[in-house]
Amino acid sequence: MTSLQENLLDLDEESLVELEPETHSEKPGWKAMPYILGNDTAERLATFGIQANFMVYLMREYNMDQVFASNIFNTWNAVSNFAPLIGAFVADSYLGKLTTIGIASFASMAGIVMIMLTAAVPQFHPRHCSLQQQQIGTGGIRPCSIPFAVDQFDMTTVEGRQGSRSFYNIYYTTQTLILLFNQTLLVYIQDSVSWTIGFGLPCLFIILSIIAFFSGIKVYHNVKPGGSIFSTIAQVLVAAKHNRHLHLPYHDDNYGAFYDPLLDNDEQQRLPLTNEFRCLNKAALMVKDENIDESNRNPWRLCSVQQVEELKCLLKIMPIWVTSIIVNIPIAQQGIFPISQALKMDRHFFGTNFEIPAGSISSITLVTIGIFLPFYDKIIAPGIEKITMKEGGLTTLQRIGLGHVCGILSMLFVGLVEIWRRDLANSSSSSDGVAPLSVMWLAPQFMFIALSHVFQTVGHTEFFNKESPTGMRSIANSLLCLNVACASYVSSIIINIVHGVTMKYGQHDWLDNDINKGRLENFYFIIAGLGVLNLCYFIFCARRYSYVNNLKPKLMQ
Numbered sequence: 001m002t003s004l005q006e007n008l009l010d011l012d013e014e015s016l017v018e019l020e021p022e023t024h025s026e027k028p029g030w031k032a033m034p035y036i037l038g039n040d041t042a043e044r045l046a047t048f049g050i051q052a053n054f055m056v057y058l059m060r061e062y063n064m065d066q067v068f069a070s071n072i073f074n075t076w077n078a079v080s081n082f083a084p085l086i087g088a089f090v091a092d093s094y095l096g097k098l099t100t101i102g103i104a105s106f107a108s109m110a111g112i113v114m115i116m117l118t119a120a121v122p123q124f125h126p127r128h129c130s131l132q133q134q135q136i137g138t139g140g141i142r143p144c145s146i147p148f149a150v151d152q153f154d155m156t157t158v159e160g161r162q163g164s165r166s167f168y169n170i171y172y173t174t175q176t177l178i179l180l181f182n183q184t185l186l187v188y189i190q191d192s193v194s195w196t197i198g199f200g201l202p203c204l205f206i207i208l209s210i211i212a213f214f215s216g217i218k219v220y221h222n223v224k225p226g227g228s229i230f231s232t233i234a235q236v237l238v239a240a241k242h243n244r245h246l247h248l249p250y251h252d253d254n255y256g257a258f259y260d261p262l263l264d265n266d267e268q269q270r271l272p273l274t275n276e277f278r279c280l281n282k283a284a285l286m287v288k289d290e291n292i293d294e295s296n297r298n299p300w301r302l303c304s305v306q307q308v309e310e311l312k313c314l315l316k317i318m319p320i321w322v323t324s325i326i327v328n329i330p331i332a333q334q335g336i337f338p339i340s341q342a343l344k345m346d347r348h349f350f351g352t353n354f355e356i357p358a359g360s361i362s363s364i365t366l367v368t369i370g371i372f373l374p375f376y377d378k379i380i381a382p383g384i385e386k387i388t389m390k391e392g393g394l395t396t397l398q399r400i401g402l403g404h405v406c407g408i409l410s411m412l413f414v415g416l417v418e419i420w421r422r423d424l425a426n427s428s429s430s431s432d433g434v435a436p437l438s439v440m441w442l443a444p445q446f447m448f449i450a451l452s453h454v455f456q457t458v459g460h461t462e463f464f465n466k467e468s469p470t471g472m473r474s475i476a477n478s479l480l481c482l483n484v485a486c487a488s489y490v491s492s493i494i495i496n497i498v499h500g501v502t503m504k505y506g507q508h509d510w511l512d513n514d515i516n517k518g519r520l521e522n523f524y525f526i527i528a529g530l531g532v533l534n535l536c537y538f539i540f541c542a543r544r545y546s547y548v549n550n551l552k553p554k555l556m557q
Helices: 002-008 029-051 054-061 066-095 097-120 128-151 158-193 195-215 229-242 278-284 305-327 329-333 337-343 363-388 396-427 439-467 470-505 520-543
Strands: 435-438
Touching: 029 066, 029 097, 029 128, 029 158, 029 195, 054 066, 054 158, 054 337, 066 097, 066 337, 066 470, 097 128, 097 195, 158 195, 158 363, 229 278, 229 305, 278 305, 305 329, 305 396, 305 439, 305 470, 305 520, 329 396, 329 439, 329 470, 329 520, 337 396, 337 439, 337 520, 363 439, 396 435, 396 439, 396 520, 435 439, 439 470, 470 520
Parallel strands: none
Antiparallel strands: none
């Protein structure tokens, strides 16, 4: 997974200037990693520990129907994935990563403690603000943790770049272990021992997270905030509007008419002027015979070619980003309705007395990713590479397309399983409505979701990082969280529409709280149908997309 991880770290080896390794660097490097990893690991244990079984908590302990509980869950998921965009903006523009992570850690702790109290004190009820407060705290940690770790390495040296890649290997491994722990042991404690203890452990984890982070204060290298890219985007749009009356020359005949100074940062990839979104070129068009330099340039009236092309790169990837919303809906659903299905299935582990907690069933996704991802990276991809003669075997857009297909298949399969499960439940003599069907029949759904993760989530990560210039990669990484947030909101809208429309006909609606009376499979088929339409739009966009390096993928032409 080395090539993918290099992109995940916002590194473009081709654009880096090879310098001789320095014998001394002011940056701490690996000395800061125990504190940063300790903070991030404990914080993820706390956050995911609350979220892993929260759907079951709302339905069992607060007697919520599954539609209302799913709306709360989707809102939580949406806020937690929208907040990183805000956190990244605040960190880059005003506070810096160090201060943002510190403040966010305390905010996250306050929210987790509030949720724990809802389980410990019966008189307390969950408040909407507690969910948002905790996830806004997470939004300050999530976008800053990896960039803050990379800041500790000297990226002008070979050792620094190698150290940053090694850090991501450890980071990815710890995240997988955290999710497995939360969806197995912690969920078991919440289900079978005590909700108070199950929510109390995340409180302990977040306290350990804060202690670990502030223990390294004297070690960290703190990069001061350098301003937000949003102001640059605004300057290009304002300058283009102001210069809209000017006539554009053909840049290959009169390229000197455009303001194109040398880049201050040698690590930036210099972008040539293109004819895509040609109206924006007016933002960099100089008035004839006007002598312009940085000392007398008004940034709201004249922008550089680099600024204009960076905005174009962002605009080019937006159609692909839009398609990433629908494809994430099956992933967003894995913690909602499949849990309701698992509660009405035989959860005994292969005939033993041990009963699998409903909230742990989605751990199949993590196990599949852990097995398939290295297998794909080491065996499948090199084999495809020999056929296609492309690095990695497939282009990023081709891998994303496979992720779309896997997401559709996951919804189709779980819909068919639901028909089978409901028929068995309604025909059995069980008083609690549990179908004599093993919960492991839900496993293929989670396997397809895992494949969707491997292809489209990792593919989107590589695509956004490769196709975004250095100065805009913070926004590109925020898009990775924003698409999940939008998917959660769209999922809530679809749930409410289906619930509201189907209950009007005097029968049990498709999403009835008693799923044995509902038609949950129809909801899954709707998601699959939207996925098919979304896949068609994705193919339309992908066939017309030109990569930054102007190498168009063969299979998407």
